[in-house]
Amino acid sequence: MNQPNIILINCDDMGYADIGSYGSKLNRTPHLDRMAREGVRFTDFYTVSSVCSASRAGMLTGCYPPRVGIDWVLFPGDKCGLNPSEITIARLLKDAGYRTKLVGKWHCGDQPEFLPTHHGFDEYFGIPYSNDMGMQAKHDGSRNANPPLPLLRNGQVIQQQPDQAAITERYVDECLQFMDAAGDQPFFLYFAHLYVHGPLFVAEQFMKQSGNGRYGGAVAAIDWATGVIMHALTQRGLDDNTLVIFTSDNGGTRRSENQPLRGTKGTCWEGGHRVPCLMRWPGRIRPGREASGMASAIDLYPTLARLGGAEVPTDRAVDGMDISGVVFDEEESPRDTFIYHSFNHLQAVRKGPWKLFTCRKGFPNSEIEADLRELYNLAEDVGETTNVYDQHPEVVAELSAILDDARKDLGDLATDTEGTGVRTPGHVENARPLTEYDENHPYIIAMYDMFDRTGPEPKYIVQ
Numbered sequence: 001m002n003q004p005n006i007i008l009i010n011c012d013d014m015g016y017a018d019i020g021s022y023g024s025k026l027n028r029t030p031h032l033d034r035m036a037r038e039g040v041r042f043t044d045f046y047t048v049s050s051v052c053s054a055s056r057a058g059m060l061t062g063c064y065p066p067r068v069g070i071d072w073v074l075f076p077g078d079k080c081g082l083n084p085s086e087i088t089i090a091r092l093l094k095d096a097g098y099r100t101k102l103v104g105k106w107h108c109g110d111q112p113e114f115l116p117t118h119h120g121f122d123e124y125f126g127i128p129y130s131n132d133m134g135m136q137a138k139h140d141g142s143r144n145a146n147p148p149l150p151l152l153r154n155g156q157v158i159q160q161q162p163d164q165a166a167i168t169e170r171y172v173d174e175c176l177q178f179m180d181a182a183g184d185q186p187f188f189l190y191f192a193h194l195y196v197h198g199p200l201f202v203a204e205q206f207m208k209q210s211g212n213g214r215y216g217g218a219v220a221a222i223d224w225a226t227g228v229i230m231h232a233l234t235q236r237g238l239d240d241n242t243l244v245i246f247t248s249d250n251g252g253t254r255r256s257e258n259q260p261l262r263g264t265k266g267t268c269w270e271g272g273h274r275v276p277c278l279m280r281w282p283g284r285i286r287p288g289r290e291a292s293g294m295a296s297a298i299d300l301y302p303t304l305a306r307l308g309g310a311e312v313p314t315d316r317a318v319d320g321m322d323i324s325g326v327v328f329d330e331e332e333s334p335r336d337t338f339i340y341h342s343f344n345h346l347q348a349v350r351k352g353p354w355k356l357f358t359c360r361k362g363f364p365n366s367e368i369e370a371d372l373r374e375l376y377n378l379a380e381d382v383g384e385t386t387n388v389y390d391q392h393p394e395v396v397a398e399l400s401a402i403l404d405d406a407r408k409d410l411g412d413l414a415t416d417t418e419g420t421g422v423r424t425p426g427h428v429e430n431a432r433p434l435t436e437y438d439e440n441h442p443y444i445i446a447m448y449d450m451f452d453r454t455g456p457e458p459k460y461i462v463q
């Protein structure tokens with residue numbers, strides 16, 4: 001088989017129920033719904049963290065985040081980042097003959113040593129971390145202490161405080177140019193949206209399409225971008241040799257975006273980790289399929305390596321599993337177990353339909369709930385409402401043993417356990433942000449605002 005082109009589209013904070021094929025009644029997503037009809041839709045697809053840096057580091061390396069030393073959120077000028085010794089999927093595919101590019105959010109370290117072009121990407125264009133990490137207005141009219149938000153081309157800042165409402169169109173244009181420039185060489189394009197992470201600045205044409213306010217407009221922009229890419233593949237005669245994957249880095253920030261799942265981004269409830277995943281490849285993936293077995297973003301690593309003719313490293317542990325049999329041959333998923341981490345706290349495990357919680361902690365400043373005794377049957381209770389711990393001691397014992405092994409391997413801050421299988425993150429001394437505020441600079445957007453995130457939940461009106 002010829003090496004296929006691979007396009008991986010990753011959204012930011014998009015919840016399980018944010019698109020039509022996953023049940024949204026609020027957002028209109030005709031292009032993504034078409035992608036679901038023409039490909040396979042995963043019902044139990046998990047990201048390996050419910051926050052962005054850890055999730056992305058895990059997906060790119062095929063590892064649970066503690067294994068690569070990143071299980072938190074990185075900030076501008078952070079001394080840590082994804083270690084350059086890690087072998088990302090981009091590096092594997094590049095070594096196998098692919099042309100590689102990242103368009104959009106990176107968030108695995110903003111120091112020069114950690115940027116995408118040091119991790120297997122030939123080219124990079126995007127904002128290196130979350131779009132709320134630029135200069136933000138406060139309610140009193142002052143600004144926060146963040147440096148200006150940088151837009152990078154490869155390792156160079158080409159603009160500060162860009163108009164976020166125009167970024168998606170610029171990103172799409174970069175994607176199309178990259179596809180054209182590849183020629184006969186296979187390409188790997190990682191397109192990481194800034195949406196639907198707040199603050200939400202949305203172009204007027206997408207707001208006109210929305211019956212769900214700014215949030216719905218951001219989803220419409222994502223849907224439009226997907227439609228443009230699929231149209232471009234057809235026009236360029238690339239459709240039959242291109243795998244397109246669509247997913248999200250973690251769950252949505254509000255429960256309404258994750259229904260019927262419980263919880264949100266930053267938690268180890270299903271709403272924090274279970275995300276939409278669509279895959280489309282005409283002629284290779286049977287259209288209109290539903291894959292109900294467990295799969296994870298870390299499984300993309302060995303799967304894409306196999307498709308691209310690359311070898312998964314054997315000198316280090318990789319937690320992902322090859323799910324190509326699920327994607328193409330409709331086999332049972334090889335994954336029957338999934339471990340839930342948040343901020344280096346080992347919190348839960350799922351095996352088959354059973355999910356056991358022994359600890360719970362959300363964002364860093366939240367309280368730890370330790371020594372939990374909670375068991376849920378996700379096949380019967382996907383909303384995690386009914387604790388059946390006392391009714392199934394044999395299941396509790398089996399899952400507890402799995403957690404004990406994971407704790408020894410990956411570590412666990414909740415029990416002060418150091419893992420024997422973890423690697424160190426990258427570290428630099430004298431780190432500094434990529435930008436500094438200059439009062440004389442004519443920024444196109446002097447200050448962003450976060451009022452849409454700090455205000456009350458909007459009342460949605462479906463038109």
